[in-house]
Amino acid sequence: MYDTVKGSDWLGDQDAIHFLSREAPKAVFELENYGCAFSRTKEGKIYQRAFGGQSLRFGKGGQAHRTCAVADRTGHSCTGDGMAMVSRAGIPLQDMEFVQFHPTGIYGSGVLVTEGVRGEGGYLINSAGDRFMTEYAPVAKDLASRDIVSRAMTLEILDGRGVGPKKDHLYLQLSHLPREVIEKQLPGISHLSWVFAGVDVTKEPIPVIPTVHYNMGGIPGNYRAQVLTRENENDRVLDRLWAAGETACVSVHGANRLGANSLIETLVFGKAIADNIDCMMRPGERHVDLAPDIGQQSICRFDATRYSQGNITVATLREEMQRTMHKYASVFRSCDILQHGCREMTRLYTCDLPNLCVQDTSLIWNTELVEALELQNMMLNCMHIIYAAENRKESRGAHAREDYKERIDEYDYSKPLDGQKKLPIEKHWRKHTLTWAQDDGSICITYRPVIDTTLDETEAEHVPPAVRSY
Numbered sequence: 001m002y003d004t005v006k007g008s009d010w011l012g013d014q015d016a017i018h019f020l021s022r023e024a025p026k027a028v029f030e031l032e033n034y035g036c037a038f039s040r041t042k043e044g045k046i047y048q049r050a051f052g053g054q055s056l057r058f059g060k061g062g063q064a065h066r067t068c069a070v071a072d073r074t075g076h077s078c079t080g081d082g083m084a085m086v087s088r089a090g091i092p093l094q095d096m097e098f099v100q101f102h103p104t105g106i107y108g109s110g111v112l113v114t115e116g117v118r119g120e121g122g123y124l125i126n127s128a129g130d131r132f133m134t135e136y137a138p139v140a141k142d143l144a145s146r147d148i149v150s151r152a153m154t155l156e157i158l159d160g161r162g163v164g165p166k167k168d169h170l171y172l173q174l175s176h177l178p179r180e181v182i183e184k185q186l187p188g189i190s191h192l193s194w195v196f197a198g199v200d201v202t203k204e205p206i207p208v209i210p211t212v213h214y215n216m217g218g219i220p221g222n223y224r225a226q227v228l229t230r231e232n233e234n235d236r237v238l239d240r241l242w243a244a245g246e247t248a249c250v251s252v253h254g255a256n257r258l259g260a261n262s263l264i265e266t267l268v269f270g271k272a273i274a275d276n277i278d279c280m281m282r283p284g285e286r287h288v289d290l291a292p293d294i295g296q297q298s299i300c301r302f303d304a305t306r307y308s309q310g311n312i313t314v315a316t317l318r319e320e321m322q323r324t325m326h327k328y329a330s331v332f333r334s335c336d337i338l339q340h341g342c343r344e345m346t347r348l349y350t351c352d353l354p355n356l357c358v359q360d361t362s363l364i365w366n367t368e369l370v371e372a373l374e375l376q377n378m379m380l381n382c383m384h385i386i387y388a389a390e391n392r393k394e395s396r397g398a399h400a401r402e403d404y405k406e407r408i409d410e411y412d413y414s415k416p417l418d419g420q421k422k423l424p425i426e427k428h429w430r431k432h433t434l435t436w437a438q439d440d441g442s443i444c445i446t447y448r449p450v451i452d453t454t455l456d457e458t459e460a461e462h463v464p465p466a467v468r469s470y
């Protein structure tokens with residue numbers, strides 16, 4: 001629990017983090033009972049490896065080995081459809097400015113190299129062959145939190161210590177690891193590195209670069225996984241609407257997610273939904289009557305997309321969106337760049353998106369239509385992300401502002417609290433951002449306080465805010 005709260009840069013809701021930590025071991029055993037082929041130790045126990053941001057004794061006992069693993073097999077990607085659906089229904093999205101850059105995407109293709117590689121002893125080096133993470137995170141080194149490692153890598157590249165002809169990436173070294181560790185624990189990565197970089201990891205380092213990976217933000221929810229909206233400065237539960245997984249913002253990750261916390265989140269909160277529905281509904285209960293025209297709007301949108309006769313192709317606009325977000329909402333952010341990005345994204349969203357051209361109108365395996373619908377969703381997500389990023393005038397977790405380098409809390413936690421006056425919520429940033437998409441394409445912003453108490457303080461005490469260092 002301590003690691004997740006600290007990893008979140010104290011933006012995570014501690015009731016939800018408590019729930020996650022309490023339920024996680026049960027979820028792993030449940031998976032095992034289903035037959036999940038976990039790697040094993042010699043004693044036959046589930047193999048657990050080191051992952052970034054995980055510690056013993058509340059950050060003071062060194063690296064923890066806590067991540068249950070099946071060799072180096074990992075998860076898949078999120079399309080952003082769920083968030084866009086909820087946003088179109090007039091519900092806000094939460095903390096969308098926090099986008100995680102995974103430190104080790106394979107240079108050129110972006111395919112991810114799991115953090116498990118560093119968990120097994122791999123490390124990053126720059127053009128001088130230096131293991132530079134020892135400078136940025138002397139204790140955790142390459143297993144510092146992902147936001148810290150991605151920023152350190154970006155700084156190395158900006159300072160001219162990148163590798164390759166353009167000095168624009170770095171190396172992940174694992175050839176020093178015993179061959180049997182590579183073969184047994186990292187078979188997937190060995191294969192991917194060969195296919196996407198032509199690298200034999202037993203002899204050469206993998207070229208890597210920080211790569212967009214995960215949205216900490218999403219559909220606001222509570223620890224029961226019920227979706228929330230905000231009315232008159234209070235949370236309101238939206239009856240019968242539930243969200244779990246990457247689409248949701250419960251919020252257990254706050255401003256930065258720890259590696260391995262995503263799959264466990266999908267399991268724990270997915271089960272919470274089933275359990276809560278089981279408690280709330282009785283067999284034979286009737287559904288509420290639905291409006292006769294339910295779904296009409298979706299069908300209209302679907303048809304409008306299918307018969308779009310504009311002059312911009314889906315692929316062109318998708319690339320433009322990607323380029324814009326990469327340029328204006330990247331690892332390091334600042335006011336003028338973000339404002340420029342807001343203007344660019346608004347132009348793409350309000351002028352170019354309605355001008356799409358979809359040539360294939362068929363209804364069987366129509367990938368162009370699917371991509372057009374997904375593009376609409378991704379672009380709506382981008383609008384939430386870039387406006388929220390422009391709005392948050394501080395640096396916290398994955399959100400690093402060059403013009404506001406400090407984290408701004410209700411107190412200055414780098415100094416003794418005695419004698420300090422607590423800042424009111426409108427003067428600090430330890431609060432969730434809620435972004436509301438309007439019909440005209442604009443984004444409205446309000447806030448939600450962070451929940452700082454656990455479900456039961458006798459079982460798990462909350463973790464008070466502190467300076468975050470690794």
Ligand SMILES: Cc1cc2nc3c(=O)[nH]c(=O)nc-3n(C[C@H](O)[C@H](O)[C@H](O)COP(=O)(O)OP(=O)(O)OC[C@H]3O[C@@H](n4cnc5c(N)ncnc54)[C@H](O)[C@@H]3O)c2cc1C
Nearest residue numbers: 074075076077078081112245246247260261262263264266
């Ligand atoms: C390469 C990689 C490695 C990762 N490694 C790890 C790791 O080691 N540990 C970890 O904890 N996390 C890891 N993650 C993150 C984790 O895998 C994801 O966050 C997690 O899988 C998200 O699960 P989800 O069920 O919320 O979403 P998804 O897995 O994206 O599932 C969403 C599902 O909804 C479907 N869908 C989408 N739109 C619609 C629609 N309109 N209608 C119907 N269905 C729809 C999709 O097809 C998909 O099946 C990794 C992610 C990646 C990309």
